[in-house]
Amino acid sequence: MIRLDDVQIFVQTVDAGSFSEAARQLNIAPGLASVAVQRLEKAIEARLFTRSTRSMQLSEDGERYLPHARAMLEAQLQGKQALEHAQEALSGTLRLSVSSDLGRNLLLGWLDIFQHRHPGLSLHVRLSDRLADLVKHPVDAAVRYGPLSDSSLVAMPLIENNRRALCASPAYLERHGTPSGVDDLRRHNCLRFVWSEQVHERWRFTLPGGDKTVTVTGNRVSDDADAVRRWAVAGEGLLYKSRLDLINDIASGRLREIFPHAHCEPSPLNLVCAHRSRLTPAITQLRDFLRDRCEELAASLSPAV
Numbered sequence: 636m637i638r639l640d641d642v643q644i645f646v647q648t649v650d651a652g653s654f655s656e657a658a659r660q661l662n663i664a665p666g667l668a669s670v671a672v673q674r675l676e677k678a679i680e681a682r683l684f685t686r687s688t689r690s691m692q693l694s695e696d697g698e699r700y701l702p703h704a705r706a707m708l709e710a711q712l713q714g715k716q717a718l719e720h721a722q723e724a725l726s727g728t729l730r731l732s733v734s735s736d737l738g739r740n741l742l743l744g745w746l747d748i749f750q751h752r753h754p755g756l757s758l759h760v761r762l763s764d765r766l767a768d769l770v771k772h773p774v775d776a777a778v779r780y781g782p783l784s785d786s787s788l789v790a791m792p793l794i795e796n797n798r799r800a801l802c803a804s805p806a807y808l809e810r811h812g813t814p815s816g817v818d819d820l821r822r823h824n825c826l827r828f829v830w831s832e833q834v835h836e837r838w839r840f841t842l843p844g845g846d847k848t849v850t851v852t853g854n855r856v857s858d859d860a861d862a863v864r865r866w867a868v869a870g871e872g873l874l875y876k877s878r879l880d881l882i883n884d885i886a887s888g889r890l891r892e893i894f895p896h897a898h899c900e901p902s903p904l905n906l907v908c909a910h911r912s913r914l915t916p917a918i919t920q921l922r923d924f925l926r927d928r929c930e931e932l933a934a935s936l937s938p939a940v
Contacts, residue, residue, distance in 0.1 A: 639711055641675040642704045644668050645683060649693060649701060725917045726755035732777035736861040736880045737904075738762045742778065745928050749921060756917060764860050766831040776908040776918050778925070780877055789914070790905040791922045794929040799899045800878035801838075802890040806870035814873075814893055817842070817849050824872035825851035829858040838875045839900045851875075877902045882932060904929065 644657060648668060651657040658668040676683050683697035693701065733742050739762065750758055761774065778793070801814075814820055817840050827836045834856055839848045853872050857863050860876060867874035868889045874881070878899075884890040906922045908914065 637675065637678045638671075639707065641671040641678075642707055644671040645675055646701070646704050646708060648672060648684075649697075653691065725753040725920065727917065728757045728759060729917045729921070730759040730761070730773055730775045732761045732763065732774045734778065734780070735762050735764050735859050736864055737778065737780075737877070739861050740880065740883065741928075741932075742925075745925065749924050753917075753920075764828065764830055764858055775913060775915070776906055776921070778904065779907050780902045780904055782903070788907050788909060789911055790907050793904045793906055793922070793926045794879065794933060795903045797877060797879050797902050797904055797929075797933070798896060799875055799902050800881050800885065800896070801873065801875050801893045801899060802867060802881055802885065803873045803893065804868055804870040804889060805891055807867075807872065808891060808893075810870075817847055817894075820849050820851050820873065823851075823853075824855075825853040826863045826866050826872040826874050827851070827853055827856045828860040828863040828876070829856065830860070835875075840894070840898050841900070842898055875899075877904070879904060879929065879932070 647661055648654055648657040651660055654668040655665045658665040681696040682694050684691050685694045746758060750756055814823060827834050837848050837850050855866055868884055881890055885892060908918060
């Protein structure tokens with residue numbers, strides 16, 4: 636039985652000119668290099684080197700065997716690359732559930748790039764602020780904010796230190812003033828959205844004196860969080876939602892952050908699937924791709940989300 640490790644050490648020894656130098660390059664003991672070549676010589680029943688006390692050079696059999704040894708190593712490398720390429724060349728259908736605001740304003744563009752990299756992949760994207768049942772619905776994975784209520788689900792973090800942001804347009808703040816504390820929110824028009832059949836109207840903050848929840852009111856509610864963001868940009872009221880959703884509006888000046896970032900509620904973002912058996916190559920590669928995109932976006936602006 637010929638061991639490819641022994642073949643590699645033989646080729647490395649030829650290229651390096653000695654067992655000691657080959658061993659140094661491979662980070663192994665010189666004695667191991669010599670033993671490996673002897674084992675290879677026994678397997679092929681031929682002497683590969685002519686040795687003396689002062690020199691070592693390829694034998695005639697070694698000269699004949701060397702190109703075949705190189706070919707074996709090259710074939711091994713090509714086989715490994717072929718397997719890696721097969722894993723990267725995704726195909727089939729990937730069914731995703733994504734929240735409306737994050738989906739329209741960030742993920743759809745990112746998913747375009749991901750699919751262009753994997754043209755054999757078919758994407759089915761469900762844009763909704765209603766929570767998808769990953770067990771009952773035909774969905775492979777969902778992009779969700781916040782901690783999971785169901786511990787049986789598998790959550791793959793995309794960005795863990797994201798928080799909500801309390802924002803309003805410069806025009807709204809000019810007309811109504813900037814809240815100086817969380818209690819001031821009760822006198823402002825707070826724009827609310829429905830998530831998983833519940834109106835998000837209990838806004839939580841982490842203050843120096845402890846956590847505080849304020850129940851807010853306002854004249855507009857929607858089951859589409861993207862519509863609520865657009866109302867805020869138009870100057871209709873205050874908005875409290877994931878900073879990742881608002882990051883482009885904040886960077887452009889369309890929205891202005893009101894409270895320090897550390898005071899706002901954590902809102903980690905995860906890629907979630909129903910079970911580990913659902914962790915296909917498409918989902919794991921999508922996780923890595925989205926995590927890189929989120930981190931790049933977060934790092935491009937301050938404060939870090």
